[in-house]
Amino acid sequence: MKNGTLMEEDINLLDRFAAGDREAFNDLVRKYQKPLYSLLFRMVSDHDDAADLLQKTLVKAFTGAGGFERRSSFKTWLYQIAINLAKNLYRDRARLAQVPIDDVVISRDPGTVDALIRKQARQRLHQAMVDLPEKQRLTVMLRVQQQKSFAEISAILGCSLGTAKANYHHGVRKLKVSLADAVAVPEKEE
């Protein structure tokens, strides 16, 4: 399986790093820095926080804090560390309620009424994501925005495949409802 070789590749790089190969270290960082950053940014909605957490995640992984077991994938482990660090941060600050939405949404739409409506819908969607229960939000985020399979999600979040799928369906259903509600209101006013 593709996954198997990917895992072996990481283990190989880790071994080379342990033997003092600096380039192997750089390869591993370069390989995961962008996907991890985008996950972290989506979780904390702030560049400085995301950058800080990204560094902490990688350092934690490379110093072996928490004990990486080579039976599992390094990638999964990185995601677990990142998610835990981000959870701690936003629990500490309880700040998610005030997300600067405009920083997140980069509109590619032309300046039409339709575009405005789309932009509003995006903002509602973003808010609806924020309002989801944590497990559902993380599951939907990982599946749709990070392109993780359900199997990977169950490994990262430490739940069964069935639970991962259930969380996904519940989350998506709630998003649909909140978006439908949001769209329904202005339509009635017209």
Place this chain on the structure above:
Amino acid sequence: MTCTNTHLREMLPSFLEGSLDAEGMALVRGHIARCSECSDELELLGMMSDEQVPDPGEAFWAALPDRVYRETQRTLAEKRTRSGWLREWWSGMPVRGAIAFAMIVLVSLVLLRPAHRIQPETTGRIGDTTLEDLYDGPAAVADLGPSDITLLNDWLEREITVLRQDLGRTAISANGFGRTLDEDLSTMDREELDDLVAELSRKQEV
């Protein structure tokens, strides 16, 4: 009408990524053409995956491996010198241990007054005083009053200080590398730390 095809819904994110095989892609395409619910869901997922994360820029990415490397090395070095048991041993043994002992003695004095009798240690002088300097002969704990307890407490504290100073002065110099216990342990290399531990163990036995 509610679509109950959960399996197909679970395929939607992969459809969006274009990661399904040809058969899967065709299956989903066929379904969303008929099922408005799933096509709505696909639109929602599309909106979500479109949500961009700002790119911190090439300079950020280029500098990151070095930054992480430095921090990793620093953390590893810190870990090595701190290697749990040593710090535990050092800070724990003379100071915390003695304080814990003092606490236990005091609590015993207060709580178990009638039942307990402590025979104070009168041999093996470690500091300048022994309990015998305070009392003639073995003291019966049950007979101690509040002022005696204060006195005992002071004595313990004094003894701990003496013990610490004594260890700091002589423990290491015997081995000839000129380190003292007051120094920062993180500046010592592994060999020095091993020597330190050996000296302290020897001292402890004496």
